[in-house]
Amino acid sequence: MTDVPNGRDPNGRDPSGRHTLVPAFPPGMLRRLQRARLLPRSVRVLRSLRVLPRSVRARSALAAAFAAAVLFTSGALLMRHQLYDERLRATSSVAQQQVDTLLSATADSSIGGPWGAPYEIVADDGVLLASSPELEPYEKDGHAFLPGPGRGGSLPLYTRRRFTFPATAEPAARPLSGHTLTTVEGTVPASYLPGETQGRGVAAGARVRVYVLIVPDDAERAVGELDGELGVAVPVATALVAGVAWLATRRALRPVEAIRARTASVTATDPRERVEVPDTADEVAELALTINATLQRLEEAATAQRRFVADAAHELRSPLATLLAGLEVATAYPDRADWPAVVSAAGRQARRLSGLTEELLLLARLDAGAPPAPAERVDVAALAGRLVEEYAERAGGSPKVDLLVASPDAATTVSAAPGDLERILRNLLDNALRHAVGHVLLTVARDSAAPGSVLCTVRDDGVGVAEADSERIFKRFTRLDESRARTDGGTGLGLAIARDLAARHGGLLVLAVQPKGSGACFVLRLPAGNPMSIRPRP
Template sequence: MNATEPRRRWWPRSVRARAALAAASTAAVLLFGIGWWVHHDVHRQSTQIAEETARVHLESLCEQLRQGVVPVPTSPIPYEVVATGRRTAVASGGALSTAYPKTHHVMPAPPVGTAALMPVTTVRIPVNRDYNPREKFDIAGGTQRVITADIGPDELRGGKAAALGVAADARLRVYVVVLPYTAEANTKITDRLLLLAGLVSLALIFAVTYFAVRIALRPVEAIRALTASVTASDPRERVTVPAATGHEITALATTINTTLQRLDNAAAQQRRFVADAAHELRSPLTTLLASLEVALAYPERTDWPATATTAARQTRRLQALAEDLLLLARLDTRIPTADPETVDLTALASRLTEQYPLTERPLTLTCDSTAPAHVHGNPDEYERLLRNLIDNAARHAAHRIQITIRNQDAWVILTVHDDGPGVPTEDAERIFERFVRLDDARSRDHGGTGLGLAIARDLAHRHRGTLTLTPRTLGACFRLRLPQAPAPAEK
């Protein structure tokens, strides 16, 4: 494989295949744990049944021996009766009588002691070379689980010992082999059934999960296909919202529709902005071009100083409009303010009040403040914000403009109030839109471009503040609210 080629991953990439594989893997772990528990429980219960069967057979043999009767093999279960002092077995049956025909006895002789019922134990016997694993009552030899019981001399009095062919003081030990065939067979059958059921269950779980996720993702695929067809120039498509409430797909579709609506609104706003900007630029350009063409056509009859004055005025208007558009473009990018500083709005407003030119008509511009008002941000942007508010007030004021600054809790409140005609209540928010001029400000030479208040509000938001129009009975009052900053430490 080429070193530049990406290494292929073994796991599937689709969500439905991954979900199905995860569900099947989880089910496999659970099924393995259940199967392991069932395997051991079946083996334990089957072994208990085999031990109980051997114990019943042991009690039957002991009862016959206590009566002085040599047991006759009536059951294929292997058993052997061994006596002390005797070289051959008193009795044997099952595989113990056929597997070792040349052996005197296979089981060990009982030790001298008190007769007592012994628990299940293990003994080691010779290996059965003729062992047939298909025969469930055959034994393989080696270590075998047995259940035993001892019969003492006291239980063999009255000629019973002689009838059994043992000495009067002999002790008998009865061995019954606990055959493992039943437990092993039951366990193997159970294991095969568990394996088959587990494989079938895993296949069903994988298939059901795969197709369930596939069906659940169909709305997502439909949303993806429709969203892929949406473009920035025409985001009018909408996805179908499922009827089920509280569903994740419903939330996804609703969110995508909301996003598409915002994209549509942004595209419409951008188109409107471009159209308004083109319209605003075309007006001074048309005036400038017309005046120059007339002057060039009739140079001897042209008032060149007036023409130059008109051209300069329109050029300044174009320059101001271009600067406003560039500032709006920068504000729309939402780039954080570079090198923010602590600014005293009181000092800034007082300086603008003193320097603001009021030459066109007599106006009184005052600044009322009781203390320094510190805010955090860019000094140039704050100056542009206040200048826009003062310019707007100066265009509409009749005689007076008043700026008031107060510190209120953790905020700085600045108001710019003029005694002009005011703003209708229904236009209180519309005046902050771009290129919006009310009827009283339709003059393009004196009414501005309609961007001043829009820029002022964007600058307020940029500094985590708000700019609103406060209802007043006389004139317009703009209220700027900014977070208060701690006063800078004195050097």
């Protein structure tokens, strides 16, 4: 049977079948952490019952209090241990001095009292010569409680042994009753003793041993006094640390709360709010700067979206208005309407609407990060040749559309989605035909500056583009002043789509700087390797 903590089954029910608090850890995780002893027991219990505070201030104060309590308690225990050992060493030193004194007093037959530590003087066969009142309850019929020295062997001095004293109700034996104590002992020959001592039944060849007990009363009394002081000092110091941690965390989080309140007021339609950056030069200041940068991007995205919607509505409204006006006039005067011309104009506007709709849908897919079409090996020169033939036939020689393939024997194959690559070249050719005066030239060559890449250029002999507008023309719905008229079919989306598609394939589309009045030259660089994976627009 599986061991389930707290008597609950894995579904969080107690033995009665009622639902109780579900542990915050996944099933089995808490038990594994407990077995690995990675969490203190108190923290494990609080965590499993979900009673830990949710406030950062409270958690910080609790963590600081826990760490301070561990630190202060460890220090207190170390201090207590050192004090106990120090006092016990002092008592041991006093006991050793008392052994010397008692040996001298025994030899001079001048044992008196009182003495500082309990003692017992024992001859061979356990004959009791003298003792302190504390040992009297353990001595029976003139025999000592502690063992005699025995005959033969060396005469040890200052040796230590431990003896356990049975519990007794005698008041005099209270310091010894039920304790295991260390003795300091010294042994001398009976010949050192005076004649009257030998007359008490101690043979001339016997030995006498002096025992002095090391009683830790002084050490325990000192430790007890220290415990009383530490019992107050440790909780007070722990509470002080917790309070300081609470106040410090509260002060540190005050800018975060201000950031949260200001950020909560930001809406998607009006992200103009900015949070105040504290002058602390710390992580909170970095957070404020990051949030402001995010809000700036959000505002730019919202502005671009509003502008996009407005431009799209304007672009759609123009052909719709033209189509509707033509149909209304023809319907109002059916006898005088030139119906073939009306149908032709309606078809032209419908095709314009269809093209604009397709471009808007393509932009939406690009913005959403739709997966690219499967890549294939595409011969750019062959594709360019087919498109040049198509556009030359459509233009009817005005303007003239030509293709130039540098080094025809060199490979111009790239890995790309054929439809995307054709859309890029078509958009560039459409733009060139709208602005060319008499000539459009499409060039395909290997890129000497980037081995393995293919370079395409599309030139026209129109008025060209000012250097200041070299990046602006790639923005959506952008038309330069000379091409504002919408009767030529331009939507202002072709170059934006072409650049996005080129970027999807790891390529680059730019406008080359040309002398004023020498037309425009668009440069497309495509890598020969696999296209880059598509990413959503930021």
